[in-house]
Amino acid sequence: MKNIYQDDSLTLHTDLYQINMVETYWRDGRYKKRAVFELFFRKLPFGNGYAVFAGLEKVIQFIQGFRFSEDDLEYLKNEVGYQDDFLDYLKGLRFTGTIRCMKEGELVFGNEPILSVDAPLCEAQLVETALLNIINYQTLIATKASRIKQVLGKEIAMEFGTRRAQEMDAAIWGARASYLAGFEGTSNVRAGKLFQIPVSGTHAHSMVQAYKDEYTAFRKYAETHKDCVFLVDTYDTLKLGVPNAIKVAKEMGDSINFIGIRLDSGDLAYLSKEARKLLDEAGFKDAKIVASSDLDEYTILNLKAQGAKIDSWGIGTKLITAYDQAALGAVYKIVSIEGNDGKMEDTIKISSNPVKVTTPGIKKVYRIINNKNKHAEGDYIALEDEGLPEKKLRMFHPTHTYMNKVVTNFTAKELHEVIFSKGDLVYETPCLEESREYLKQNLCALWDEYKRTLNPEEYPVDLSQKCWDNKMRNIEEVKEKVAEMKAE
Numbered sequence: 423m424k425n426i427y428q429d430d431s432l433t434l435h436t437d438l439y440q441i442n443m444v445e446t447y448w449r450d451g452r453y454k455k456r457a458v459f460e461l462f463f464r465k466l467p468f469g470n471g472y473a474v475f476a477g478l479e480k481v482i483q484f485i486q487g488f489r490f491s492e493d494d495l496e497y498l499k500n501e502v503g504y505q506d507d508f509l510d511y512l513k514g515l516r517f518t519g520t521i522r523c524m525k526e527g528e529l530v531f532g533n534e535p536i537l538s539v540d541a542p543l544c545e546a547q548l549v550e551t552a553l554l555n556i557i558n559y560q561t562l563i564a565t566k567a568s569r570i571k572q573v574l575g576k577e578i579a580m581e582f583g584t585r586r587a588q589e590m591d592a593a594i595w596g597a598r599a600s601y602l603a604g605f606e607g608t609s610n611v612r613a614g615k616l617f618q619i620p621v622s623g624t625h626a627h628s629m630v631q632a633y634k635d636e637y638t639a640f641r642k643y644a645e646t647h648k649d650c651v652f653l654v655d656t657y658d659t660l661k662l663g664v665p666n667a668i669k670v671a672k673e674m675g676d677s678i679n680f681i682g683i684r685l686d687s688g689d690l691a692y693l694s695k696e697a698r699k700l701l702d703e704a705g706f707k708d709a710k711i712v713a714s715s716d717l718d719e720y721t722i723l724n725l726k727a728q729g730a731k732i733d734s735w736g737i738g739t740k741l742i743t744a745y746d747q748a749a750l751g752a753v754y755k756i757v758s759i760e761g762n763d764g765k766m767e768d769t770i771k772i773s774s775n776p777v778k779v780t781t782p783g784i785k786k787v788y789r790i791i792n793n794k795n796k797h798a799e800g801d802y803i804a805l806e807d808e809g810l811p812e813k814k815l816r817m818f819h820p821t822h823t824y825m826n827k828v829v830t831n832f833t834a835k836e837l838h839e840v841i842f843s844k845g846d847l848v849y850e851t852p853c854l855e856e857s858r859e860y861l862k863q864n865l866c867a868l869w870d871e872y873k874r875t876l877n878p879e880e881y882p883v884d885l886s887q888k889c890w891d892n893k894m895r896n897i898e899e900v901k902e903k904v905a906e907m908k909a910e
């Protein structure tokens with residue numbers, strides 16, 4: 423069936439309720455009220471000690487292209503039933519607000535604003551869904567990839583997940599997030615082209631099956647390619663696969679670059695150790711062993727503990743689908759709104775679950791770096807307009823306030839950059855390589871205790887005294903108001 427509408431804009435990449443709320447604000451005349459929303463997640467994914475922020479580049483693309491197309495408006499009129507006057511308003515709508523955000527490759531923790539949108543209420547509301555969609559996925563995959571890299575150290579990690587990804591966009595942006603997080607490359611050629619990520623690849627079992635035997639398949643491949651990694655597990659890894667790879671490598675000599683072999687099934691520890699012996703005995707001490715097959719940080723760690731002789735790792739399904747945790751759970755919450763007198767007023771959401779009570783007010787996030795050892799002491803969230811003490815900073819846990827410390831001789835690094843100012847892009851986006859390097863530096867400044875993959879220490883994310891007092895005051899005020907409303 424031919425679709426009558428073009429997929430020519432991303433602005434409708436939102437939930438219907440956002441447009442419905444916007445219609446209410448617009449008809450009520452409230453739509454231009456200044457509002458500030460913050461995007462954050464509550465709990466670190468995978469039980470990790472940190473998350474890696476990714477998604478800003480796509481957020482920028484989305485905001486720059488934010489406008490309803492003629493086709494979008496036609497659809498909203500014909501199929502959803504909005505009226506012409508409201509559609510006229512939507513037609514002229516552009517993003518005119520200010521966005522502050524952490525840089526890609528920043529380390530991020532629970533309950534701290536990654537991004538804030540300060541814009542007319544309608545605009546801030548309409549971008550929510552897309553921003554969450556982008557950041558939730560890319561940050562999740564970057565974090566998973568970083569966990570895997572923590573286990574691998576300097577060993578090569580290749581992203582192989584496209585065929586198992588949740589559709590094409592996920593494959594592309596997941597490959598980018600993995601590279602940002604320290605992977606050495608991807609098998610996805612389009613991601614390579616779009617983001618200048620190194621691409622590499624071996625060959626599949628189908629090629630061996632197409633030629634019926636490994637010797638012919640490897641030989642034909644070697645006659646057509648300089649760099650060769652032969653997949654040796656189609657029939658019998660140690661009796662047929664590896665010997666055939668060695669035979670072809672010897673025959674072809676310097677006319678090929680025999681990089682090594684790939685194992686994709688069976689006992690990867692045992693097979694890699696035995697294959698290593700065969701390759702060494704044949705004089706191919708530099709030949710590498712690549713492994714793939716449902717790998718993740720747990721299997722890799724276990725294979726290493728078994729003394730597996732694997733040099734390079736192809737990682738697909740469990741990375742690109744964030745197999746053990748499907749969503750990051752980031753949310754977008756309003757923290758301040760312009761009141762009738764034009765002044766900004768804090769807003770709070772109360773919940774019976776204490777972790778779901780939001781922190782009101784426009785805030786800044788600082789990373790407190792110890793000047794002596796250059797490591798992070800924790801993150802400090804302060805109200806936008808409060809100054810930071812220069813000499814002595816008291817940090818305390820926002821829930822367990824008895825957990826506290828005084829930090830001296832520190833540098834407070836503000837983590838938000840202004841990305842859009844009054845609708846204009848003012849941020850110079852670093853290239854992917856720079857963001858990748860930035861993450862490496864950030865990880866160096868994080869104590870190992872937060873980086874281990876199993877039961878890491880909890881990194882402090884603290885509120886300033888003013889921010890904490892303000893939250894408590896807001897909670898009391900709302901409780902009083904609720905009590906009054908109940909009494910009426």
Ligand SMILES: Nc1ncnc2c1ncn2[C@@H]1O[C@H](COP(=O)(O)OP(=O)(O)OP(=O)(O)O)[C@@H](O)[C@H]1O
Pocket residue numbers: 686687688689690691692714715716717721724725728
């Ligand atoms: N020595 C090992 N220790 C722990 N896990 C291993 C070891 N060797 C392989 N694995 C993992 O065990 C799983 C084996 O998967 P499975 O039995 O489904 O198939 P396979 O051996 O890969 O064969 P096939 O691809 O033909 O299904 C994979 O996740 C692999 O990473």
Ligand SMILES: O=P(O)(O)OC[C@H]1O[C@H](OP(=O)(O)OP(=O)(O)O)[C@H](O)[C@@H]1O
Pocket residue numbers: 582583585586625626627628686714715716717736737738739740
């Ligand atoms: O295991 P993953 O981490 O998801 O890595 C990607 C997988 O994709 C390929 O298998 P597939 O069976 O799709 O094709 P093949 O015939 O090339 O083995 C490859 O051999 C890996 O096993």
Ligand SMILES: O=C(O)c1cccnc1
Pocket residue numbers: 582583609622623624625684714736738
């Ligand atoms: O190049 C490979 O070996 C590869 C690429 C994608 C998926 N599986 C394997």
